[in-house]
Amino acid sequence: MHKTSYSVLGFYVTAFDRALEVEKKLPAEGPSFVKLMQISHVVRVFWLGVPVSFCREHLPNHDVTIVLEDEDGHRFDTNYLARKQGLSGGWNRFATRHHLKVGDAVVFQLVEPTRFKVYILRETKFTTTDGALSLLSLDTSMENNMPEQGEDTSDEDVKSKEDPEATKVITNKASDDDSNDLFSEEAANGGIRSPDPDPDFDAVKTFRTFKMVMDSSVIDRKLVPDRLLWTYYKLCGDRKAFLHRRLPKHINLTLAAGVIAETASIAEGIRSYPTSCSSSEELAAWKKTLESFELLGMDVGFIRKRLDELLFLLDARSSDDHPPEGYEEVKLERARAAEKMRALESKMASLKDALKDMDMEMEEIAEKRRGHAMLQLAAAPW
Secondary structure: OOOOOOOOHHHOOOHHHHHHHHHHOOOOOOOEEEEEOOHHHHOOOOOEEOOHHHHHHHOOOOOEEEEEEOOOOOEEEEEEEOOOOEEOOOHHHHHHHOOOOOOOEEEEEEEEOOEEEEEEEOOOOOOHHHHHHHHHHHHHHHHHOOOOOOOOOOHHHHHHHHOOOOOEOOOOHHHHHHHOOOOOOOOOOOOOOOOOOOHHHHOOOOHHHOOOEEOOEEOOHHHOOHHHHHHHHHHHHHHOOOOOOOOOOOOOHHHHHHHHHHHHHHHHHHHOHHHOOOOHHHHHHHHHHHHHHHHHOOOOHHHHHHHHHHHHHHHHHHHOOOOOOOHHHHHHHHHHHHHHHHHHHHHHHHHHHHHHHHHHHHHHHHHHHHHHHHHHHHHOOO
């Protein structure tokens, strides 16, 4: 019997496996290599060795500044030591800024003589790069999944190839057809798709009966941490629909679980944003991740819209036409305090100058006294 092949991202379990798949699908802009993050790379020493063959063939034979450009276009200067064949100064800042951990994988593509494009794959987190990879893999995967002419493709066969441990459930054929439409019409509300009626979700009455179904197979609840699963259940309840209902029918269940878990994690991050240490850069990164999920078919437009509103408020800050009550009073008080501070700083500068003059005068007096004492000593009788 012909063996159906599923090449969607879910089969590349480790970050390193996923990084190798990303490397295969990079545009032909330049040579590349993959590094699995070790303790010496991201915890101690902060030294990143570059493969010897890559150095010999593609990098200068002298010390030079090499630029690392991340997925968001931010650039970081690093010191390349030709004799030691690795990155030293500047790599620490890059690794720290991107929160690299042991087990993460990083793809380096040389796009200019001294500039790398860098793609990060997390060991424990689904990233924007993962989303892009799954989109690149999707067409090939679905093409490979088409049965050969005359091949027996019963539902049981498809289910056993997709996930032997998954539980079979009964779904409506028309619902399956609808869920495979990635680019259905969206509502005019800011480009956000309205939640369509989901008959399957009507049967969900409690968290205990909540099941995540993909192409007639149930996603193992163990693939999503309990806390995130509860958050996802509440999100679906708010929308009265499964957010993953429009994901491609043939998507791997592990990948689908990763998308669900990351969606819930982002939602939790948004809820805790006012009291957390999240930055505007992190909000923007969440938005990019959700955009890639939307392309896959995930119903996350309402979460992305909330991110847009938060980013707008961050940008607006003090440009409001109608500032909140008490704002002007505090602003005036601050101006007065700033004026007092400037006066104190000016006075302090004057006192520093006066102290400097006094020090010089004291030194002159002491010098004269020493000179007089030396004259007396020199003229004293033997």
